[in-house]
Amino acid sequence: MDKKVTLASDWLAGCAGCHMSLLDIDERILALLEKVQLLSTPITDLKRPPETGVDVGVLEGAVNNSATEEVAKLMRSRCKCLVALGDCAVFGGVPAMREGANPQAALQRAYCETESTVAGQIPADAELATLRPTQALSEVVEVDVNVPGCPPSADVIFYVLSELVAGRKPVLKGPLLDWH
Amino acid sequence: MTQTLTPPRPASTAVPVTLTINGQKVIGHTGQTVYQAATDAGIFVPVLCHHPALPSHGACRICVVEIEKQRTLQPSCTFPVAEGLVVQTESPRVVEARKFVLEMLFSERQHYCMYCTASGNEHGSDCELQRLGYRYGLDCWKYAPNYTRRWPVDATRTHFMMDHARCILCRRCVRACHELVSNHTLGLQQRGTRTMICADDSVPFGESTCVSCGTCLQICPTGALYDRRSAYLGHECDTQRTRTTCMQCAVGCGIETLTRDGSLIRIEGLWDAPNHGVLCEQGRFSVLDEIPAQRIKQPLIRANGQMRQVSWDEALRAAADGLSKARTVAGLVTPRVTNESLIAFSRLFRDIFKSSQVGLLSGRTPPLGIGAAATLEGIAKSDGIIVIAGDPLKNQKVLGYMVRKALDHGARLIVASGEETGLDHLADLCIRLDVDGSAQTKTIWDSHKRIFHLRSDRLAQVKKEIDSLRSPVVLYGAGLDQELYAALRSLPAKTSFLPLVEGANAVGAARLGFSLRAVQGDALYVLAGDEQPDGRTLPEAQFTIVQASYRNAWTDAADIVLPAKAWFEKTGHLTNIEGRRLPLTRSIEAPREIVSDWATVFMLSVKLGQPLACVTVSDATAAL
Numbered sequence: 001m002d003k004k005v006t007l008a009s010d011w012l013a014g015c016a017g018c019h020m021s022l023l024d025i026d027e028r029i030l031a032l033l034e035k036v037q038l039l040s041t042p043i044t045d046l047k048r049p050p051e052t053g054v055d056v057g058v059l060e061g062a063v064n065n066s067a068t069e070e071v072a073k074l075m076r077s078r079c080k081c082l083v084a085l086g087d088c089a090v091f092g093g094v095p096a097m098r099e100g101a102n103p104q105a106a107l108q109r110a111y112c113e114t115e116s117t118v119a120g121q122i123p124a125d126a127e128l129a130t131l132r133p134t135q136a137l138s139e140v141v142e143v144d145v146n147v148p149g150c151p152p153s154a155d156v157i158f159y160v161l162s163e164l165v166a167g168r169k170p171v172l173k174g175p176l177l178d179w180h
Numbered sequence: 181m182t183q184t185l186t187p188p189r190p191a192s193t194a195v196p197v198t199l200t201i202n203g204q205k206v207i208g209h210t211g212q213t214v215y216q217a218a219t220d221a222g223i224f225v226p227v228l229c230h231h232p233a234l235p236s237h238g239a240c241r242i243c244v245v246e247i248e249k250q251r252t253l254q255p256s257c258t259f260p261v262a263e264g265l266v267v268q269t270e271s272p273r274v275v276e277a278r279k280f281v282l283e284m285l286f287s288e289r290q291h292y293c294m295y296c297t298a299s300g301n302e303h304g305s306d307c308e309l310q311r312l313g314y315r316y317g318l319d320c321w322k323y324a325p326n327y328t329r330r331w332p333v334d335a336t337r338t339h340f341m342m343d344h345a346r347c348i349l350c351r352r353c354v355r356a357c358h359e360l361v362s363n364h365t366l367g368l369q370q371r372g373t374r375t376m377i378c379a380d381d382s383v384p385f386g387e388s389t390c391v392s393c394g395t396c397l398q399i400c401p402t403g404a405l406y407d408r409r410s411a412y413l414g415h416e417c418d419t420q421r422t423r424t425t426c427m428q429c430a431v432g433c434g435i436e437t438l439t440r441d442g443s444l445i446r447i448e449g450l451w452d453a454p455n456h457g458v459l460c461e462q463g464r465f466s467v468l469d470e471i472p473a474q475r476i477k478q479p480l481i482r483a484n485g486q487m488r489q490v491s492w493d494e495a496l497r498a499a500a501d502g503l504s505k506a507r508t509v510a511g512l513v514t515p516r517v518t519n520e521s522l523i524a525f526s527r528l529f530r531d532i533f534k535s536s537q538v539g540l541l542s543g544r545t546p547p548l549g550i551g552a553a554a555t556l557e558g559i560a561k562s563d564g565i566i567v568i569a570g571d572p573l574k575n576q577k578v579l580g581y582m583v584r585k586a587l588d589h590g591a592r593l594i595v596a597s598g599e600e601t602g603l604d605h606l607a608d609l610c611i612r613l614d615v616d617g618s619a620q621t622k623t624i625w626d627s628h629k630r631i632f633h634l635r636s637d638r639l640a641q642v643k644k645e646i647d648s649l650r651s652p653v654v655l656y657g658a659g660l661d662q663e664l665y666a667a668l669r670s671l672p673a674k675t676s677f678l679p680l681v682e683g684a685n686a687v688g689a690a691r692l693g694f695s696l697r698a699v700q701g702d703a704l705y706v707l708a709g710d711e712q713p714d715g716r717t718l719p720e721a722q723f724t725i726v727q728a729s730y731r732n733a734w735t736d737a738a739d740i741v742l743p744a745k746a747w748f749e750k751t752g753h754l755t756n757i758e759g760r761r762l763p764l765t766r767s768i769e770a771p772r773e774i775v776s777d778w779a780t781v782f783m784l785s786v787k788l789g790q791p792l793a794c795v796t797v798s799d800a801t802a803a804l
Contacts, residue, residue, distance in 0.1 A: 087294055090320050092327055097292065099327035139324050146320035150294040173317045178301040179293045179310065 004037040005165050007056045008049035009085075010075055011042050012068035013095040013134065014061025017151040018086035019043060022058075024154035032158070035165045049078040056081050056164055062088040062095040063140045067129035076141035081164065085157070087150040087179060089137040096134040103131050145170060150180035183436065183451055187220050199265040208261045215243055215256040218269060225269050226278065226312050228285075228401055229350035230257040233451045234359060240350055242281050242312065246271045253277050279316050285309065287323035288373070289331055290345040297411040298403035304415040308401035309348060336386025339408055339465040340397045342377070346404040349375055353396035353405065360458050362584035365390045392461040393581070398448050399457070409468060410438070410446040419445055422767040425754060426463040427516055427684035427747040431556070431578050432756030433459055437748060437767040444468055444748060444767065454556040454758075460577035471746075472712070474731035478773050480741040487741065492773070492783070499740050500787035502723040503533070503703050510537040510701030510721065513694060514711040515683025518752030518764060521777035522685065524792060525707055526692045528781050532790050537699040541711055543683035544658040545690045550668050553759050554653045554676035560585040564592040564649035566642060568664075569613060569632045570657035570680035573602030576757065579655070579678070594645055598632050609645065611638050632660050639667055646671060655680055678757055684747075688755035707777055708734060710746045727780060743774040750776070 011019060019042065025032070039054055040046035049057060057079030063069050076082055087093040098106075112120040137143050147160055147170075156176050163170035194209040201218050208217030213236060218225050229240040236258045244253040248266040253274060256267075268274060291309070293299040298307040302314045331345035349368075354377065357366040365388050369378040379388035397405045419438040426433045426447075434453020438446045447464050449457040479495030480487040490498075503509055511529050513522065529538045559565065559582045573580035580602065587593055587606055595607040598615040617630035634642075646652045656668060657680040668677070681687055704721035710729040718724065718734055726738035729746045749770040753761050775783075785792040 084320070091292075092324070093292070093294065096327045100330040134327060136321070136324060138320060143320075148319055171317070172319050173314075174302060177314050177317065177319060179313070180299060 002035075004035055005056060006037050006039050006054040007058065007161075008039045008054040008075065008079065009041045009058035009060070010047075010049075010071055012059060012061030012071060012089070012137070013064040014086065014088045015094075016042070016060070018060040018089075018149075018157075021149075021151035021154055022085075022157050025158045026154070028158055032161060032165070036161065049075060051078070053078045053080070055079070056083060056161075058083045058085050059089055059137055060085045062092050062134050062136060063132075064095050064098075064134040065129040065131050069132060069140060072137060072140050081144045082137075082141065083145040083147060083160065083164075084137040084143045085147050086152060087148055089143075090146045090148045091179075092134060092136040093150065096136070099134055147172065148177065148179045153178070183448070187216065197261050197263050199261055199263070199267060201267045202269055210261070212261045213257055214245060214247070214254075214259045214261055214265065214267055217261050218245075218256065218267070223269060225256050226315070227257060228308060228312070228348060229352060231352050231356075231399055233399070233457050234352065234355045237351060237355065240281065240285075240348070242278055244274060244277050244281075245269045246274050275316065278312075279318070282309075282313055282316060282318060283322040285348050286313070286318070286321050287325050289347065290325055290327070290329070292345070296343075296346065296403040297406050298415075300415050300417075304417050306415050307403055310402075334385050336384035337390065337392060338386065339392055339461070340394065340405060341408060342385065342405050344376060344404065346402045347377060348402060348404075349377070350401060351377075352399045352401065353377060356395045356399045358588075360456060361391075361393050361395050361581045362588050363389065363391055363393065363581070366396065391577075392465065393459060393577075394461070394464040395449070395458050407446055409465075413445050414440050420767075422765055423450065424748075424765045424767060425756075425762040426459065426467075427750075427754070427764070428460075428463045428467055429576050430515075430681045430683060430686050430757040431455070431576050432684065432754060432760075432762045433463060433578050434762075435459065435463065439767050442768055444471075455578050458578055458581060460581075462577065467747075472730040472732070475771075476728055476731055476735060476741055476743045476774075477771050478743065480735075482739045487736075495740055495742060496783055496787045499705075499725050499742070499784060500789075502725070502739065503705065503784075504788065506701060506703035506723060508537055508701040509533040509535045509703045509705060510699040510719065511535070511705045511707070512539055512541045512699060512718070513689065513707040514541045514709045515543045515686040515689050515694075516709045516711050516747065517685060517707060517777050518750055518754055519685065519688045519761070520752045521707070521781065522688055522692050522694070524778040524781040526694070527792050528785060531792070532785055532788055535701065537701050538694065539697040539699045540683070540686075540689055540694045541706070541708060542696070543681060543686045543689075544696045545681050545683075545686050546656055546658040546660070546679045547665055548679055548687065548690055548759075550656070550665065550677045550679070551654075551671065552673070552676040554655075554678045555758050556582050558651075558676065559583060559653050559678070561589070562586050562591055562651050562653045564594070564645065564652040566594045566596070566646065566652060566654045567601070567603060567680075568596045568634075568654065568656045568668075569598065569660055570655055571597065571601035571603070572655060572680065575682055576680060579757065583655075592645065592649065594642060596634060596638070596642065598630065609641070611642070630659050632664070634660075634664050634667075639664070643667075643671070646675060650674070651676070653678065681757055685754035687757060687759060688753075691755065706734065706738075707744070707781075709744045709777065727777065729774075742780055744777055744780070745770050745774055749774070752776070752778075 057075045084090045107122045111122045160170045190209045197208050206221040226242050228242045229237050238255045238258040243256045245256045246268040305311050334342045354366045369382050379385045419440045422437045426435045433455040434450035436448045449459040451457040478489045481490050593607045594609040596611040598613045613632040652675050654677050703723040706726045708728040713733045724738045725740045726734050727742040727744045728735050729744045735741045748767045750764045751766045
């Protein structure tokens, strides 16, 4: 029996829609699991990729704070081939639309000035992530495969995973290339 | 842009030229660009700033091609063809350059495709920029855009909006505003990365000299300019397109209606019609906003003060009954009907009712056939325009734009009118006509009873101007005194004329002898179509039949109401201001019980016991 391709995924500043679209490959996941071993994903028991690393890392969502930056760098260091899944990871997407607004003013309004807030304060716990400018994944770590779409269709995701399993780098063009 | 344009005809002095494109022999002609020769031969070359309706610009560089012996890649939209040129349109060097152009364009502003109405997949996308991104396999941005820079959205125009984040500064809109419409509103402000499309001295579009003709909207390659009504109602590939003629005024611009599932989504101008893609606010936008709510879908008969829905048979028999009992039957018809319906209506009154009490519902038509007929295109090229008793920028807007286009090319303008017109401030000579009579009226025939006079010394001045011109065009309205019409008729043969008529088929109606006049009869048959009362009252009669598309004050007071097709359901012909017969093709099928106006007249004639002979196209040609 051939050794299975190991795969880990995670989500950053995203809506999880790309993971939902991945699940939309429906029964094809059974055929995929004959060749792929899912090690960690946000929707299964194990959450972080193993120290020994994985063949394929899949990240959805943009990098917008210290936490998502940490997750992105961790995944990059533990996978051979990193896939940016969806418009947020590839282009910055919807999370990037917050840029240009004043973050301090937004925090002040949200935590202190809203009409129903009494004695509010902006959380500053050391364990909380700190804001950083939103960026596409490729601006923070090196990305090997870009899969645009909002979300990419299940067919596109299945094609990408099948190509990777076959040892080829997927090339998206024609009907497979749809930024939405 | 899914309209295909017929390539321009070569100048009579053009000489054939043979070149090689992608190894294929292509025969073009002098005066063409490499882009035109390639496109004519069916070879695809991408463009963004170029548009066939506009003069070449050469700004975006996406159309670059490799030409042997040229040191660098050349923009094919400006490079002239020459004998023996060897061109490659998709060599690796060309593809690399085009990818770079696209990467630069995407990095300059914020192209968030996921929420843009134009965005789609390779088949569905309405965005020319996105389609090129797909074609050249862009799956990520090589150069990240500046996420923090904010680009404004201008939503101050009534009908369409502009999102500057999607603008690629191709300048198609600016060039269209200057060259096609001659409105000169759009321009550019600032420089470099701060360059922005702006209106006038950088005021909100809705407060500028913009006339909302929408030509810029139609020509924009991206989702930067987008129409409020049709946004998110589907991509162009989801719609059906129908070529027809606008019925909002007598100019009769060529239009294409976009419909989806039986609804009108959007109206576009035909690039290859004499209006060259240009429409006016009324024809492109307001016409869709103004569709009344209550449609007459079934014949109605008044009984005991109530309107009762009845079958066609019952309604027509009651109509025939009422009409037969009358001593005189009067008739009024809207100019918003086809030639075919006008002929049927005219024959009904001439042959069956034998009544001369027939007139128009609206539109005071000046005498036709004063001299040689001018054309829309001819006006734009004329060296002198004389406008008498009319305001084309108000009542025949696209004609007004053509006048402005002529002025851009140095034409002289003389305006003679009873009151201020939109062209006054552009005129070299502005004369006030003396007016008899007031403008205010309530009844149909009282409107526009005014007579305009031109003093003889002023007339002499106008004649002197005309003598100095090579190809003068006179646009004349209704209500001039007889001496003035006679003077127009005696102008030199080089002069051409256009009557400033009001109403889509006013010329067709005038040629059949219909005019705005008082009519009287015991019975009154009004073919109103989709014309609305706007406060006007019909003449009194004992028995009134109204044939209308929508419920209004006229149908509420009628004895019998018959349904009628609206403009977007009509198939037939109308005769426009130039005297040309233009085709109408229905965009939407009328609901089942609603038939064409001429068919209704025909069925009525059958019930009257004297069926009219069928109207054929050759009849129509002969009569008009």
